[in-house]
Amino acid sequence: MRGCVGERHGVTCCWNRLSSSDWRAVRAQVAPGAAATLRVRLDPAQLTGRYDGYVVAYTNDPVAAEITLSSNLRLCATMISDLRAAAPNSSSTKERLFPSASLIKVPIMAAVFEKIRAGQLSLDTQIKLNRGYRVGGSGSLKWVRDGTSLSVMEIVYKMITESDNTATDLFLEAIGGPAAVTGWLREIGIEDLRVDRSTVELLRDYAGTPAPEPGESYSAQYRRLLAEGKLAAFALDGASEGYIAFEQDPRDQGTPAAMSRLLAGLWRGELLSSAGIELLRGAMLRCRTGENRLRGRLPEGTVVAHKSGTITGTVNDVGVIALPGDRGRLVISVYVKNAVGDRASHERAIAEIARVAYDYFALNDFGSDD
Numbered sequence: 604m605r606g607c608v609g610e611r612h613g614v615t616c617c618w619n620r621l622s623s624s625d626w627r628a629v630r631a632q633v634a635p636g637a638a639a640t641l642r643v644r645l646d647p648a649q650l651t652g653r654y655d656g657y658v659v660a661y662t663n664d665p666v667a668a669e670i671t672l673s674s675n676l677r678l679c680a681t682m683i684s685d686l687r688a689a690a691p692n693s694s695s696t697k698e699r700l701f702p703s704a705s706l707i708k709v710p711i712m713a714a715v716f717e718k719i720r721a722g723q724l725s726l727d728t729q730i731k732l733n734r735g736y737r738v739g740g741s742g743s744l745k746w747v748r749d750g751t752s753l754s755v756m757e758i759v760y761k762m763i764t765e766s767d768n769t770a771t772d773l774f775l776e777a778i779g780g781p782a783a784v785t786g787w788l789r790e791i792g793i794e795d796l797r798v799d800r801s802t803v804e805l806l807r808d809y810a811g812t813p814a815p816e817p818g819e820s821y822s823a824q825y826r827r828l829l830a831e832g833k834l835a836a837f838a839l840d841g842a843s844e845g846y847i848a849f850e851q852d853p854r855d856q857g858t859p860a861a862m863s864r865l866l867a868g869l870w871r872g873e874l875l876s877s878a879g880i881e882l883l884r885g886a887m888l889r890c891r892t893g894e895n896r897l898r899g900r901l902p903e904g905t906v907v908a909h910k911s912g913t914i915t916g917t918v919n920d921v922g923v924i925a926l927p928g929d930r931g932r933l934v935i936s937v938y939v940k941n942a943v944g945d946r947a948s949h950e951r952a953i954a955e956i957a958r959v960a961y962d963y964f965a966l967n968d969f970g971s972d973d
Contacts, residue, residue: 791865797857843916900954917938926965
């Protein structure tokens with residue numbers, strides 16, 4: 604469909620598939636140096652409810668973007684920044700916090716690589732898996748035999764590619780706990796992102812379950828409670844009383860802008876050693892969760908390094924998308940809370956948001972008046 608002009612803040616786009624000539628027409632309506640606002644209208648036939656969004660884009664003539672959606676995704680925010688431009692220094696005081704869910708694994712991974720840079724760990728350091736660290740939910744380490752030793756490199760890949768909860772808690776124990784991760788974030792200037800609990804503590808708090816019975820692992824408790832029908836909280840949506848209490852808890856929350864600043868700093872080589880950065884990128888490139896989100900509607904072959912996060916009414920995905928040719932990369936963080944209804948609908952919405960951002964930067968000829 605064609606782009607059309609008329610929104611107070613910029614240019615309204617009726618859909619997210621614009622040709623390069625459409626984008627040139629859009630850019631002609633924007634004053635030089637001004638931010639273009641692209642409004643995304645998601646097809647109600649694909650999604651339950653009504654969705655509106657906007658992307659405010661800057662590149663070499665600024666870049667950042669925020670997208671908000673309403674209706675079933677009524678509290679959704681996004682920050683997008685082009686790595687060729689300076690990463691944003693501060694988040695808006697108006698930005699709302701969102702539960703991170705498994706997105707906490709991104710700063711945990713970065714903190715592990717910082718420990719390696721400081722000589723306190725190595726990729727070959729062996730960490731022994733014992734019964735007390737088996738965590739239910741995502742990941743395969745909960746099935747590994749007690750006493751098995753795994754290298755830091757193996758655990759990193761499990762934590763990111765499978766979103767393994769057991770791997771996450773093994774790392775938190777090894778690097779000084781959640782406070783050490785939040786402390787590192789503050790040291791590098793990231794304020795609106797925090798890690799407060801291990802994954803088992805977070806899941807237990809969410810479900811309202813007690814500590815395991817004596818001699819029972821967290822994973823065994825998870826299976827027992829599931830069989831007893833006592834984990835109903837994980838089957839509820841973002842409108843449930845339990846979820847609302849969870850998303851109003853400030854612990855383990857963050858803003859899309861803060862996550863984007865972290866990812867931009869990592870990708871630009873500003874925060875870790877070059878070896879650590881390459882390993883971090885490699886892990887995120889191989890992430891196998893949330894594949895219908897940021898990746899969902901991008902052109903075949905597009906390189907995407909990402910990490911998803913999910914817990915009932917929270918449906919998140921963050922990452923770095925390579926643009927064609929030498930146009931650089933996009934850092935994109937999409938957080939959704941209070942999600943109601945079919946999760947696949949929310950994943951499609953994230954995919955559409957990513958495609959709008961990709962098309963804008965891939966097709967627009969920034970820095971040229973042609």
